[in-house]
Each structure stands twice: as C-alpha cells, then as structure tokens.
Amino acid sequence: MSQSELWVAAAPALVQAPAIRVRHLWHRYGAMDVLRDVSLEVGHGEIFGFIGPNGAGKTTTIRIMATLLDPMAGRVEIDGIDVSVDPDQVRKIIGYMPDHAGVYDRITVREYLEFFADSYRVTNLGVVDAVIELTDLGNLQDRLVAALSKGMKQRLGLARILLHDPKILILDEPASDLDPRARIEIRDLLLELRELGKTIFLSSHILTELSDVCTSVGILERGKLVVAGPIGEIAERLEEQRAAQAVGLAPGDPGAPRPIQAFVPAAVEPAPAPAADGAPVAPPPPAVVTTAGGAEIPAATRKRLRLRVLGDARVVMPLIAGGTGILGVEPGPGGQLTVYYVGNDRFVADVVRHLVASGVGIVGVEPERNELERIFLEVTRGDLQ
Amino acid sequence: MSAQTGRPTLADAPPSSRRIDRARIRVENLKNDPNPIWMREMRQAARLGRTPIILAVITGLMALLICAVGGVASVKAEPAKVGVALFHTFFSLAFAVVTWIGPAVAASTIASERSGRTWEALSLTGLGPTTIAQGKFLASLTYISLYIVMLVPVGALPFLFGGVSATEVLAAFALLFCFGVLSVAFGLSISSQFSSSAVAIVVTLLVAIPLSLMVYLLGGVALSVAVHDLWPAIPKGAPVWLPTAYVRAELGLEYLAFLVLAPLVVIGVPAWFLYEVTVANMGGVSDDRSSGIRRWFLVSAPAFCVAAVVPTFAVPSDRWAATAIALSLMFIFLTTMAFVFAGEPLGPSRRVLIHWERRGVGRLRRYLGPGITRAVSLLMILGTLCLGLQMAVGVILELTAGGPLAHQNATRVVAFGGYLVGYCLFLAGLSAWTRARSWWQPCS
Ligand SMILES: Nc1ncnc2c1ncn2[C@@H]1O[C@H](COP(=O)(O)OP(=O)(O)OP(=O)(O)O)[C@@H](O)[C@H]1O
Ligand SMILES: [Mg+2]
Numbered sequence: 015m016s017q018s019e020l021w022v023a024a025a026p027a028l029v030q031a032p033a034i035r036v037r038h039l040w041h042r043y044g045a046m047d048v049l050r051d052v053s054l055e056v057g058h059g060e061i062f063g064f065i066g067p068n069g070a071g072k073t074t075t076i077r078i079m080a081t082l083l084d085p086m087a088g089r090v091e092i093d094g095i096d097v098s099v100d101p102d103q104v105r106k107i108i109g110y111m112p113d114h115a116g117v118y119d120r121i122t123v124r125e126y127l128e129f130f131a132d133s134y135r136v137t138n139l140g141v142v143d144a145v146i147e148l149t150d151l152g153n154l155q156d157r158l159v160a161a162l163s164k165g166m167k168q169r170l171g172l173a174r175i176l177l178h179d180p181k182i183l184i185l186d187e188p189a190s191d192l193d194p195r196a197r198i199e200i201r202d203l204l205l206e207l208r209e210l211g212k213t214i215f216l217s218s219h220i221l222t223e224l225s226d227v228c229t230s231v232g233i234l235e236r237g238k239l240v241v242a243g244p245i246g247e248i249a250e251r252l253e254e255q256r257a258a259q260a261v262g263l264a265p266g267d268p269g270a271p272r273p274i275q276a277f278v279p280a281a282v283e284p285a286p287a288p289a290a291d292g293a294p295v296a297p298p299p300p301a302v303v304t305t306a307g308g309a310e311i312p313a314a315t316r317k318r319l320r321l322r323v324l325g326d327a328r329v330v331m332p333l334i335a336g337g338t339g340i341l342g343v344e345p346g347p348g349g350q351l352t353v354y355y356v357g358n359d360r361f362v363a364d365v366v367r368h369l370v371a372s373g374v375g376i377v378g379v380e381p382e383r384n385e386l387e388r389i390f391l392e393v394t395r396g397d398l399q
Numbered sequence: 400m401s402a403q404t405g406r407p408t409l410a411d412a413p414p415s416s417r418r419i420d421r422a423r424i425r426v427e428n429l430k431n432d433p434n435p436i437w438m439r440e441m442r443q444a445a446r447l448g449r450t451p452i453i454l455a456v457i458t459g460l461m462a463l464l465i466c467a468v469g470g471v472a473s474v475k476a477e478p479a480k481v482g483v484a485l486f487h488t489f490f491s492l493a494f495a496v497v498t499w500i501g502p503a504v505a506a507s508t509i510a511s512e513r514s515g516r517t518w519e520a521l522s523l524t525g526l527g528p529t530t531i532a533q534g535k536f537l538a539s540l541t542y543i544s545l546y547i548v549m550l551v552p553v554g555a556l557p558f559l560f561g562g563v564s565a566t567e568v569l570a571a572f573a574l575l576f577c578f579g580v581l582s583v584a585f586g587l588s589i590s591s592q593f594s595s596s597a598v599a600i601v602v603t604l605l606v607a608i609p610l611s612l613m614v615y616l617l618g619g620v621a622l623s624v625a626v627h628d629l630w631p632a633i634p635k636g637a638p639v640w641l642p643t644a645y646v647r648a649e650l651g652l653e654y655l656a657f658l659v660l661a662p663l664v665v666i667g668v669p670a671w672f673l674y675e676v677t678v679a680n681m682g683g684v685s686d687d688r689s690s691g692i693r694r695w696f697l698v699s700a701p702a703f704c705v706a707a708v709v710p711t712f713a714v715p716s717d718r719w720a721a722t723a724i725a726l727s728l729m730f731i732f733l734t735t736m737a738f739v740f741a742g743e744p745l746g747p748s749r750r751v752l753i754h755w756e757r758r759g760v761g762r763l764r765r766y767l768g769p770g771i772t773r774a775v776s777l778l779m780i781l782g783t784l785c786l787g788l789q790m791a792v793g794v795i796l797e798l799t800a801g802g803p804l805a806h807q808n809a810t811r812v813v814a815f816g817g818y819l820v821g822y823c824l825f826l827a828g829l830s831a832w833t834r835a836r837s838w839w840q841p842c843s
Contacts, residue, residue, distance in 0.1 A: 037616035082519055084685050098685060099753050105525045116516030120446040121439065132435035133524035142402050174520065 031094030033058045033182050033213040034079065039088035041237075048074050050237040052088070056215055058181075059263050061208055061227050064217040065390060072217040073113060075234070076186050079215070080110035086317060092182060110177025113186040113217075117159040117167060127173060134178035137179030141177055149173040149203065150341040165196035172203065183207065185216040201227050224300035233393055240393045248389055321351040321364055333372050349377065403438045406431040436534025437541070440508070444542060458549045459498060465489055465556050473560075482560030483634075489554050490571050490639040491615070496550070497543060497575055498582045498611035499604065505539035505586025506596070506603035509681070513594040522807070528681035532587065532674065539583040547575055563643075570642035577666050582607070584673035592681035611776055629653060629713075656709065668699045685748035689769040693777065696736060697767065703732050704785035708792050718800065719808040722793030723815055729789060730819045733782040734826060739832035742773040775831040782823045790816035 034056040041049040044055075048071045055064040066072050077083040078090055080100035090097045092104045118126060127142045146152055149169050154162065162170060168188060175183060188204075189197045204214055204227050232242035241248055323330050327345040334353065335343045339361055341354040355361060366379055444450060468488050472481040505563040509531075513519040521531065551572065558568050586603050593599040624755035631646040634640070641662070648654050675691035682688045707725040714721045747755070747769045755765060766773055793812040797805050 020596050075755075080523065081683075082523070084683065099750050101683070101750075102525055102527075105523050108523075110523055112516070112519055115520060118439065118443060118515075118517060120443045125403070125439070125442060129435055129439045130520070131402040132432075132438070133521065135403070135525070139402060139405070152772060178524075355827060384469075 023227070030058070031091060032056060033060070033093055034062070034091075034215055035091040035094075036047055036075070036079070037089045037091075039075065039078065039085055039090060039214055041071070041078065041083070041086050048237050052234070052237070052239045054232050054239060054242045056230070058211060058213050059208065059211060060229045061204060061214045061216070063228035063231040064215065064234065065231055066217075067219060067394065069236075070234040071237045072219075072234055076110070076215075076217055076376065080108060080184055081105055082110075089372055089376040106178065107181045107356055108184055109178070109180040109182070110184045111168075111171045111186060111188060113174050113190065115167075117170070118161075118169060119158075119160050121159055122156050123151055123159055123162070123170060126159045126170065127177065130174050131177045141179075145173045145176050148176065148200075148206070164191045165193060165199075168195075168196070168200065169203075172200070176207075180212070181191075182213045182215065185214065187218055188216055189218065211297075231389075233379065233390060235394045241389070245389070252389060252392060301314050317354060317355055317357070319353040319365070320380040321353060321366075321369075321376065323349045323351060324377060325349060327351045333369060333374065337365075337368075401432040401435070401438070403435060403442075404431060404433065424506065433533040434530065436521075436531060437537040440534070440538035441541065444538070450545075454549050456543060457546065460841060461489070461496075461550060462553045462556075465553055467555070469560070472707065477492075478560045479562035482557045482562030483637075485557035485560060486563045486568070486571070487548075487637055487639050489557060490617075490642075492576060493547070493550055493554065493575055494615060494639075495611065496546060497579045498614075499608060500546060500772075501539070501543045501579050501582030502586030502589070502603045502607040503600050504542050505535070505583040506590045506599040508535045508539055509587060509677075510588040510593045510596040510599035514596050516580060528678045532591075532677045535590075536583060536674075539586065543579045543583060544576065547579060564582060564646055567642045567646050570645045571639060574641055577662075581666055581670055581673075582611075584670045584677070588673040588676040588680070590668055591677045593632045600703060626657075629657070643803065653713075661706065668702060669696075671695055672699070678692060684744075685750045685767055687747070687751045687754075689743060689774065690764070690767045692739065693767040693774065695778065696781070700732070700736075700781045700785055704729055704788055708789045711792065711796060715800075716795050718793070719804075719811055721753065722789065722796070722812050725789050725793075726786060726816050726819055729782075729785055730823060733778065733785075733823050736778055736829045737775075737823075737826045739773070740778055740827075741834055743837065744769045745773040746770045746772075770843055771831050771834045775827045778827045779824055781821055782827070786816055786820045788825065 032055045034054075036052055036054050039049050040047065046349055052071075052075060055191040064072055064075070074083065078085050079092065079097065081097050081104050084098055093108075095103045097104050118129075120172050121129070124142065124146070127145060131142050134341060144157055149172055151166075151169060151173055154166060159167075159170065168191075170187075172188070186357045189200050192200065204216070208214060208227075228245065229249070230242065233240045243251075321330075323328075330351060331343050331345060332338055339355050339357045341356065343354075344352040353365065355365070363381070368378060369376060465485055465488065469481055469485050472484050476484070505743065512521055526534075554572060556570060557563055558565055585607065589603045589606070590596075592600065615638060619640065620636055623633065623637050623640040624635055626633050626640055626644060630644060630648040633644050637643070641658070643659055648658060672692070672695050675695050679691055680686035707728045708722075711718055711721040711725060711798045747765075751769060754760075755768070760768075766777070790812055793816070794809045797809040
C-alpha cells in the first residue's frame with residue numbers, strides 16, 4: 015500500500031460524504047461470484063430500498079456494509095468511513111438489523127434493551143424508556159423476549175438498533191414474515207425515523223411493502239446491480255429507453271438515452287405520495303400521452319386511479335371525461351372505472367367529491383399503485399442488462 | 400452508566416487528584432458499571448429452574464458419598480486417618496466436578512451466541528472481543544464458584560475427623576478455585592472456535608476429561624512421590640498433596656520455587672494463552688489476531704525454558720536424564736507452537752497496516768503482528784535460543800560435576816539437543832511452507 019493511499023484513508027472528508035457509498039464491490043463464496051461490481055450511493059436522509067430475488071446477494075451486500083463481512087474487492091464507505099479499515103467507527107454510526115436474528119432466553123424486553131444500552135455504552139439512563147416509547151413496546155416490556163411473536167421481535171430488533179442513536183439504519187428484510195398490520199406499523203415507524211433525520215437502507219423481496227416509503231431503490235439480480243435511483247426517475251428512463259428502442263436505436267448508439275445503470279443522486283428526493291397496494295400490474299403505458307387539448311405529457315407523470323361505482327360505470331364516464339387533468343377514462347366490468355390523470359392526492363379527492371356531488375355512489379377508490387413492481391419485472395427480465 | 404444496575408458511572412477523577420481517589424472511583428465504577436455481559440448472563444442463570452436442582456443433587460451426592468466413605472473407614476481406622484482419606488476423596492471428586500463441569504459450562508457460552516444468532520448484534524455493539532471474553536469468563540466462573548461454595552460444607556467434614564488442618568482445607572478450596580479459573584478459560588477458548596454449542600461442549604469434554612485425568616495422575620499422584628523425596632512430611636502417593644505441602648513443607652528457596660512460583664506459572668501461563676486464543680478467535684479475519692499470542696509466546700517460551708531446566712539443578716544423580724527431559728519438554732512446547740502458528744495469515748491486512756501507520760507503531764510491535772514469516776522466524780530464533788540455553792546448562796552441569804561419564808554425557812546432551820534444534824527448525828519451515836501454499840484461509 016502506498017503512502018498516498020494511506021493518507022487518503024486517514025484524511026477527514028472535506029465535503030460531506032454520502033451516507034453510504036459502495037464502489038465496485040465484489041464478493042465470492044467458493045467459486046461463485048455472489049456480488050459482481052456493485053456500485054451505489056445513498057444520500058443522507060434517504061430511505062433506500064434494496065430489492066432483489068432470493069439469492070441475489072442482498073444480505074451479502076448488507077453484511078459487508080455492517081462490517082460483518084470483509085469485501086473481497088471494492089470499497090464500502092459509511093458516512094465517509096471505510097468499513098474494512100475502521101469497522102469500529104462504522105459500528106458506532108450504524109444500526110444493523112439482520113433478517114433472522116435470535117434473542118436471549120429468560121430475559122424481558124426491558125432487560126434486553128437495558129443490556130444492549132449498556133453494551134453500546136449509552137450514557138443516558140432515559141434512553142431505554144425513550145426507545146420503548148418510540149417503538150411502542152410499552153405494554154410488552156415485562157414479557158419474556160423469547161416468547162414474543164415475530165412481529166414483536168422485529169419491533170424489538172428495531173428498538174435495539176436505535177439505542178445508540180445511529181445516523182444510518184441498515185435493515186435486512188424488516189417486513190418479512192409480518193402480517194399486514196405489523197407491516198404497516200413498521201412502515202410508519204420507518205417514516206417517523208426518517209423524520210428524525212436517519213438514513214435508512216432496507217432490503218426486501220416483497221416489492222409492495224417498500225414502494226411507498228422508499229425515496230430510492232436499487233435492484234440487484236444475480237449479484238449485479240441492475241438499476242438504482244429514485245423510483246420516478248428510473249421509470250422515466252425506462253420509458254426513454256423503450257421509446258428509443260422502438261425507433262431502432264440500440265442503447266449505446268449516439269443519440270440513444272443513457273442506459274439504465276447504477277446511479278443514485280446524493281440529493282434527497284421528497285418521499286412520493288403514499289399509495290395503497292394490491293392492484294394488479296399495469297400494462298406499460300405509452301411513452302408519451304396526449305391530453306384532450308393536445309398537450310404532450312411524459313408518461314412518468316401520468317397516474318392512474320381505479321374507482322368502483324354503484325351501477326353501470328359507463329353512465330358515470332361522461333361526468334368526468336374531458337375534465338382538467340383527466341387524460342382518459344376506461345370502463346370495466348362490475349362498475350369499475352380506470353381514470354388516467356395528472357395531479358396529486360388533492361386532485362383525486364376533488365374527483366371523488368365531484369362524483370359524489372353528482373349523485374354517484376362510490377364503493378371503492380384505489381389510487382395508482384407504485385410503478386416499482388413493473389420496473390422490477392422489466393429490469394430483471396434480462397433484456398435491459 | 401449501567402441501565403442494568405440503574406446506577407450512573409462516576410466521571411474519571413482528574414489526573415491531578417490523589418491516586419487513592421482515582422482508584423476509589425475505578426472500584427466504584429466496577430460496581431456501578433459492571434461488565435454488561437456478565438450481568439445479563441447472571442440474570443438469565445438466576446431464572447434457569449434447573450440450576451438449583453443440579454447444585455442440590457451434586458451436593459447431596461457428594462455428602463452421601465463422603466458419609467459412606469467415612470462410615471466404612473471409621474469402622475477400622477482411627478479418626479485422623481479417616482479424616483485424611485475423606486480429604487483426598489472429597490477433593491479428588493471436587494476436582495473432577497470443577498474440571499469437567501467448568502469447561503462444559505464455559506464451552507456453551509460463546510458458541511451459543513453464534514448458534515442462537517445473537518453474536519452479530521453483540522459484536523456490533525462495539526464491546527470488543529476482550530470485554531466479551533471477560534464477561535463470558537466472569538459469568539462461567541461465577542457459575543462454577545457456586546458449585547465450589549455449595550461444596551464447602553461437605554468439604555469441611557473431613558476437617559472434623561482430624562488429620563487435616565483447617566488451613567489445608569482452605570488451601571485446597573483455593574486451589575480448586577484456581578483449577579476452576581483454568582477450566583473455564585479452557586472451555587471458553589474452545590467455545591470461541593465453534594458456532595454450535597453442542598459441538599463445542601462435546602469437543603471440550605472430549606479434551607477436558609482425559610486432560611484432567613492426566614493432570615490428576617501426573618500432577619497429583621506421580622508428582623507426590625517426587626515431592627515426598629524433597630519434603631518427607633508429605634505422604635507418598637497422595638493425590639491432593641499441594642495443600643498439605645503449603646502447610647507442612649519447610650520454608651526456604653525450594654518452597655518459594657516449587658510451591659509459589661511454579662504453581663503461579665503453571666496456572667498463569669496457560670490461562671494467559673487460553674485468554675489470547677479466545678480473544679483472537681472472536682476477532683474478524685482482517686483484525687490483528689496474532690499479536691496477543693505472539694506476545695504470550697515471547698514471554699512464555701523463555702519462562703518455560705527456565706522452568707524446565709531448573710529441576711536439573713535439584714537432581715544431582717541423573718543430570719543427563721533431567722536435561723533430556725527438559726529438552727524434550729521444550730521441544731514439545733515448540734512443536735505445539737509450530738502448529739498454532741501454522742494458522743497465521745500470510746501477512747497483515749490492509750486494516751492492520753493502516754492502523755499501524757496511523758499510530759506510528761514501532762518495529763517490534765510490527766514484528767509481533769500478523770504474518771506467517773514473522774511468526775515462524777520468531778519461533779525459529781526463540782526456539783533455537785531456548786534449546787541452546789538448556790543444552791548449555793546441561794553441558795556445564797555435567798562438566799563441572801566431573802566424573803567418569805562427564806564428557807560422554809555432555810556429548811549426549813549436545814547431540815540430542817542439536818537433533819531437536821534441527822527438527823524444530825524443519826517443522827517451523829514446513830509449517831510456513833504449507834501455509835504459504837495452501838488455499839485455505841482462516842474464517843472468522
Ligand atoms: N456463507 C455462505 N457460504 C456460501 N454461500 C453463501 C453464503 N451466504 C450466502 N451464500 C450464497 O450467496 C448468494 C447470495 O446470498 P444472499 O444471502 O446475499 O442473498 P439474498 O439476496 O439476501 O437472498 P434472500 O432474499 O433469500 O435473503 C446465495 O446464492 C447464497 O447461496
Ligand atoms: Mg437475505
């Protein structure tokens with residue numbers, strides 16, 4: 015190792031380093047390359063969703079970030095600190111929750127947290143109470159840890175990693191094995207933690223659990239990072255790429271859009287509006303849609319709303335078709351109505367109010383589902399790699 | 400502070416304050432802010448329903464056994480003899496309890512963190528291998544001390560018959576505690592190697608039981624014969640001779656050498672080694688896991704060399720044999736170390752290099768750091784020096800004593816010693832060569 019390299023490793027960061035920076039990370043188990051040249055960056059204050067099918071290498075990447083595994087090649091920096099050089103420093107600023115952690119027998123929730131508070135050398139006696147309150151473990155605090163359900167253990171795990179007030183939380187499948195209610199609770203907790211200024215890196219193979227909390231995502235497939243960035247931006251670039259392919263430009267040709275690649279801006283993106291889950295995968299919309307007035311609207315800003323009304327949907331169509339912001343209305347069976355629009359949640363509320371005022375009985379409103387699932391299916395199909 | 404004790408930590412006293420004040424604060428903080436792992440393990444153990452039952456059963460069995468032996472023996476023999484017989488029976492059994500249960504208890508502690516998937520959370524708290532090792536050690540030692548304390552009333556029985564003094568009984572209990580320390584350290588070092596507590600316990604017992612029997616037979620029964628020659632007040636063939644020796648041997652240089660220094664070395668040196676092994680096993684692959692063991696080797700090799708050669712002065716009749724034994728013991732020690740060092744990494748990791756650079760670590764500390772060539776060269780140099788010293792002592796003793804066989808014996812010492820040095824160098828070289836060629840990397 016040269017002197018200059020040593021100096022660089024020891025030098026304080028002059029500009030604020032991103033919360034997490036992974037550069038050309040490789041890892042191998044036996045003869046199998048588990049991670050192949052993974053590079054990504056996560057800015058401060060982001061919630062980054064790390065998605066990939068089983069065996070993609072998510073846990074391996076996360077364990078390297080959490081200083082539990084040494085990278086074979088490449089560099090991982092947490093808040094500017096190299097994990098393979100100063101693991102002790104990194105451990106102070108991260109909270110890592112493994113996917114399947116164990117707990118100790120014969121101690122209560124409170125004692126468990128007290129033990130970890132002592133182990134982290136936390137100097138404030140009130141921390142355990144504060145964390146119990148934040149994670150809503152108050153009425154469980156005298157229960158034996160080993161007797162908790164999975165969801166409760168998950169919450170306890172989250173409480174544990176908050177004790178030393180880390181800047182960066184690294185969660186491996188925080189919502190796996192949770193029932194919908196527990197999943198929503200964890201999701202709310204994550205949003206609350208983000209409000210407190212934490213950067214959150216979480217992995218998942220369940221797409222829907224992430225879509226509405228993540229500011230950015232990275233998709234890993236067979237050890238390669240297929241795409242990374244804010245969800246909206248990825249969707250937009252996918253559209254561009256598809257449009258380019260449609261006119262016969264191969265990715266890499268002059269004039270073709272930049273191929274989808276690992277790229278996450280360090281700037282904090284605002285969290286997208288919450289959306290409910292459960293709707294089926296939308297067919298890929300056209301690259302550009304045209305409003306009734308003839309203005310072109312990029313597909314990425316076009317949204318979709320599903321309504322269910324009493325009676326025949328066709329009767330309701332004229333009430334909203336052609337309105338400002340409405341791009342199109344499609345009737346479906348059983349009183350279903352798909353509305354394409356541009357606008358925010360307020361717009362949706364206005365549409366619903368307008369229909370109710372017109373005497374339409376509304377049975378259900380399903381705002382647009384996130385595009386994450388579609389992106390995932392598309393980029394992991396292999397045709398964009 | 401400690402959330403577990405609910406007491407705040409006192410701030411360190413300013414350096415200008417009196418030494419006694421600083422010491423007081425440190426002691427106070429030991430009480431207020433004890434090792435968190437120790438605290439937790441104690442809490443868990445206190446809730447384990449079977450602990451008191453096991454304790455009661457062992458104590459009950461022991462009491463029954465001692466009463467039975469006492470009853471049978473007192474039919475014929477006089478009370479003092481019965482007392483001595485009971486003393487030996489009790490402490491032999493207690494030795495077995497401590498050296499078998501101690502390692503087994505300790506063996507599960509670190510391995511169970513790994514198999515129970517709590518190890519990662521623990522290591523990420525930044526406690527560090529030393530604190531974890533200390534906490535686990537204290538917890539296991541507390542547990543085994545409980546056994547010893549429970550046995551105290553039974554152990555005091557022989558004292559009632561006479562034939563043994565209260566001091567002997569106390570000394571025997573103190574020794575039992577020392578064996579407890581060693582047993583626990585041994586169990587921990589094995590535990591730190593495994594990720595399944597069941598495997599760790601089985602391996603520990605497989606090693607601990609023969610080892611404790613060997614220590615009992617060689618260090619107890621066999622050594623008592625030699626000790627009887629030196630101090631006739633100590634009965635021949637009595638396994639628990641050391642406590643008696645403390646009371647009955649005449650004070651003098653030999654007392655100091657054989658009853659104070661030798662036991663200290665015999666307990667301290669292996670305990671230190673086991674501690675370093677435990678800590679090294681808990682570190683990561685890129686951590687410096689070598690310096691501790693190397694430092695131990697640097698100190699213990701000369702100590703072992705001297706300890707092995709000292710008895711040659713005390714055996715005027717058969718010097719050549721005593722020297723050969725000393726050389727052989729040293730050789731066994733060096734061979735073992737060659738195997739220990741064969742697991743060294745090829746060189747220091749990037750992490751270790753950067754930390755050395757930052758702290759401006761000196762030449763010697765770097766030499767004691769990770770690296771197979773460093774380890775093997777130290778083994779070669781120190782091994783040759785130690786064997787050479789023993790050879791020199793042997794030759795000088797032979798030549799100064801004179802006699803018809805002096806020259807022949809001196810030649811024998813040189814030939815045997817020279818052979819051992821050569822073999823030792825070969826082994827060290829071989830282990831370096833195989834290590835450098837192997838694909839195998841030690842895993843964390
Ligand atoms: N200790 C190990 N030894 C050998 N192979 C391993 C080890 N750990 C993981 N692997 C392999 O590495 C690959 C990536 O594993 P990893 O656990 O990182 O995947 P993952 O994305 O977290 O999957 P999942 O969604 O199932 O948790 C898998 O093929 C796995 O079999
Ligand atoms: Mg995983």
